[in-house]
Amino acid sequence: MDVQRLELLRELADRGSVTAVALATHRTPSAVSQQLKVLEREAGLPLTQRQGRGLVLTDAGRALARSATDVAVSLAKATALWDEFRNHASGEVSLVTFPTAGQMLLPGVIKNLGPGLVLNCADEDPELSDFPAFTAEYDIVLAHSMSGQLSWAGRGLKVVPLMTxxxxxxxxxxxxxxxxxxxxxxxxxxxxxxxxxxxxxxxxxxxxxxxxxxxxxxxxxxxxxxxxxxxxxxxxxxxxxxxxxxxxxxxxxxxxxxxxxxxxxxRQIVALMRPDRAERVAVRTVIEALQSEAAKVEQSHTAK
Amino acid sequence: MDVQRLELLRELADRGSVTAVALATHRTPSAVSQQLKVLEREAGLPLTQRQGRGLVLTDAGRALARSATDVAVSLAKATALWDEFRNHASGEVSLVTFPTAGQMLLPGVIKNLGPGLVLNCADEDPELSDFPAFTAEYDIVLAHSMSGQLSWAGRGLKVVPLMTxxxxxxxxxxxxxxxxxxxxxxxxxxxxxxxxxxxxxxxxxxxxxxxxxxxxxxxxxxxxxxxxxxxxxxxxxxxxxxxxxxxxxxxxxxxxxxxxxxxxxxRQIVALMRPDRAERVAVRTVIEALQSEAAKVEQSHTAK
DNA sequence: ACGTCCATGTAGCTAGTCTAAAGAGTTCAT
DNA sequence: ATGAACTCTTTAGACTAGCTACATGGACGT
CATH class of the missing domain: 3.40.190.10 (Periplasmic binding protein-like II)
Structure with a gap:
């Protein structure tokens, strides 16, 4: 029962094709295919199924992929713990935003981030895009929704409200x-x-x-x-x-x-993340910066 | 961040010596030592510390070991899930008991277990033994305590009450x-x-x-x-x-x-387990059999 | 029917993890 | 004190697992 293989299955569930998983994990499609095959043999039942020239998960595969998320979360918590012991948020964090939120929040956030933490931002037009889909590619996705209407809850994503x-x-x-x-x-x-x-x-x-x-x-x-x-x-x-x-x-x-x-x-502005990525210390640091920046913006306007 | 290495650290926390871990995991002490060294290098801070001719965990090491348990639990849940898909409880379960509980419960339990599930039992004299320590060696430990007094709660073990x-x-x-x-x-x-x-x-x-x-x-x-x-x-x-x-x-x-x-x-008779082992389908099956057997015994005596 | 796209096999290489054997430090007994 | 017993570590070498590169075999669209 190898975690890496489970992770591959989870990526497949998220991205939908072996090639996409291979691209995302810096491997060849062949390697991904081989590992999935091993996992399937270990499990003793089919996890994937051919559909056209693509590949879809079976029910069992989806279930396993879901529990793979729990594994990833607890693993991320473990690494977060040790990051805290060294207390520095290491590494890079990637973020997509829709234009207005980025303009409002990002400059202040980036200024307040400590050294050693790099925040890579990008923007996407929200009209033609499916916000949750971006969580496969980016650590943090800034999205907006109507108040209360959490259209993307329940997909297993972590939703952090930033401001109204x-x-x-x-x-x-x-x-x-x-x-x-x-x-x-x-x-x-x-x-x-x-x-x-x-x-x-x-x-x-x-x-x-x-x-x-x-x-x-x-x-x-x-x-x-x-x-x-x-x-x-x-x-x-x-x-x-x-x-x-x-x-x-x-x-x-x-x-x-x-x-x-x-x-x-x-409108409600929220941050969307994969649950395992949400546990990373670097990501949590950025989220906290976003929250405090959002609070600052709200306060400066109500004060007027 | 490798799970196997984390597991090794956890074993070290439980067993207290590299040799014991090596014995338990069917490896040479050398292999264990090397892996722990790698983990330490990855973590960037000392996880173990020499004490006499032995080795003890540092605070950071203990903390990491604790979170390693969470990883093990979620992993065990994943394998349990897939066991359920195949619906058969595979493998062997080991159990220690003190004599009287074994005499009362085990014969009935073993009779009611399905095929393919092997229950390996042993008995230990409770007077000279520390019940929780056995959870390193056995999947299930039958222990007794005074009512209410859960002396071994809080060590991170799962405690399932069987009968009073x-x-x-x-x-x-x-x-x-x-x-x-x-x-x-x-x-x-x-x-x-x-x-x-x-x-x-x-x-x-x-x-x-x-x-x-x-x-x-x-x-x-x-x-x-x-x-x-x-x-x-x-x-x-x-x-x-x-x-x-x-x-x-x-x-x-x-x-x-x-x-x-x-x-x-x-006296309260309980089953003690490591939380990750408690998730295994085979183990859960045995626990359920123990519970129903215990209920049967209680009922047959109150009926008299 | 052809080229394209996707997943999967096959062969060979690399890197990581194990064993075996020797070494260094600690404890205990003679 | 000196040696025996024990524990962890180091080193060198073997083995295995997983990767790349390349080739193969279906499915789709033109």
Whole structure:
């Protein structure tokens, strides 16, 4: 019963193909195939099954892969323990983020990391991507979801909430609603909206506003990039839902943010990780830095 | 971070010497020493320390050994899972018992075990032995303790209670107390006792009786073997504390058992295991058989 | 039907882990 | 004190397990 082989099976469960596992583990596909075969012989029952030119796990294989995760977690805990004894968080941590969260949190995090800990960041457009899938490639995945709706719980991933960011209504200066302290769904009935591409969490809030206001919202454009959306709003081409903490960076004073009441309007920013990776000291250190940075951002805004 | 090496460290923590580990793992001491050295180099800090001609773990070493147990447990769970898929409990299980428990439980257990599962039993005299120490050598250790007093909890061992056996007062037929339904501490003040060797749990109950009765008990003999004690009682040389379910096997009808009231008088029979071994399907099967057998014994006596 | 993609066999090499034997330090008894 | 017994360690050499490289055999798409 070898751990390395179990780990290979787990990778196969996550990545879905022998070649992908081989690539990820810096081996040839042949080596992976051989080890899986040995594991299967040891187990005494088929763990994989050919499907087309690919390979899928059997029920038994999936079950074993799941318990392999527990093994990986306890192993990671052991190495974390010994890292703590030497007390230095060693190695590199990789992270993907969607643009706005990265802009808001990462600079502060990287500044506060001690020496010897390297954080490799990348960004991915969230619209076309499946956040959990990135956990195979990166140690930490920054994702967003609507409040409460943890769509990616239950896949065996560790989810660490970082912050809750309100989504405000962005208006150009001089807009009729710009003097109000806040706005409600009914106020927004006649407006033209600058929307975001499908799949974004914003989408659901707009639907909720439509329901509350009892009116259809007209959506003139659909963009993925926040700065682009804001420039349209400032130009008076419509109004938009924008995350409070990350908006207005480009052109301060030219965009007015109004809290939205009557509709749950916030997004939750979370960190997603494979449970074993979450145990690494270096990873935990980064997570803690993210949390404190997130708290700092939230506080600096509520203080205003 | 190799699991085998961690396992070696754990064995060292349990057994206390390189030679013992080597013996237990069917290796030469040299191999063990080398592997521990590698682990130490990987860890970057000393895990062991010479003491006399032996070797002891450092704090870091002990901590790592403890987390190695978690790894072993999750690994054992994984293999158990796959055993369940094949649903047969494979392999051999070793067990030590103290004589009376073995006599009471083991025959019934072995009869009810399915084929392919071999149970290797041994017995050890409990007086001179440290029950937990046997868990290094045997999968299951049958031990007894006073009720509630779990003296060997906290060493990281798994403790499964099997049964609670009352300790009665054994009298020869024709003894003045033989007609009573039960006896109390005061009834026993003037009696001569056949005692057991030091360290036995019986010891404490006798002290409790002394306290309650306010009298010193005279102890004429001290034996370890129950049958021997009983033969002395039957011969009228004294009275004794005997476990209700296991006594009288030799000479039925010649020994009278009276429940003892006013003093907590029972012993708990438990199974002790290393947590990782407790996860093995074969071991779990034996434990279940022990539990059901114990329940059967208890029931057959309360029914009378 | 052909090229492509994926998984799997085969042969040979490398690296890691074992044994065997000798060495160094500690304890105990004579 | 000196040697015998014990324990852990070191060294050198053998063996084995797992890897790469290359070749093979199905499955898909054009």
């Amino acid at each position: 960011e309100p989504l405000d209504v962005g208006l150009p200066v001089g807009h009729p609603l710009a003097d109000r302290a806040w706005v409600g769904p009914r106020d927004l009935a006649g407006e033209t909206w600058i929307g975001v591409t499908d799949g974004y969490p914003f989408e659901r809030i707009l639907h909720a506003i439509e329901q509350e206001a009892g009116a259809h919202l007209s959506m003139s454009q659909r963009f993925a990039d926040l700065a682009l959306i804001e420039s349209f709003v400032i130009a008076g081409l419509g109004i938009a839902l924008v995350p409070r903490y990350t908006s207005g960076g480009g052109q301060p004073g030219r965009l007015v943010l109004k809290p939205l009441r009557g509709v749950e309007s916030q | 056996e009352p300790l009665d007062v054994g009298l020869p037929v024709g003894h003045p107390l033989a007609d009573r339904a039960w006896v109390g501490p005061r009834d026993l003040a003037g009696e001569t006792w056949i005692g057991v060797t030091d360290g036995y749990p019986f010891e404490r109950i006798l002290h409790a009786i002394e306290q309650e009765a306010g009298a010193h008990l005279s102890m004429s003999q001290r034996f370890a073997d129950l049958a021997l004690i009983e033969s002395f009682v039957i011969a009228g040389l004294g009275i004794a504390l005997v476990p209700r379910y296991t006594s009288g096997g030799g000479q039925p009808g010649r020994l009278v058992l009276k429940p003892l009231r006013g003093v907590e008088s029972q």
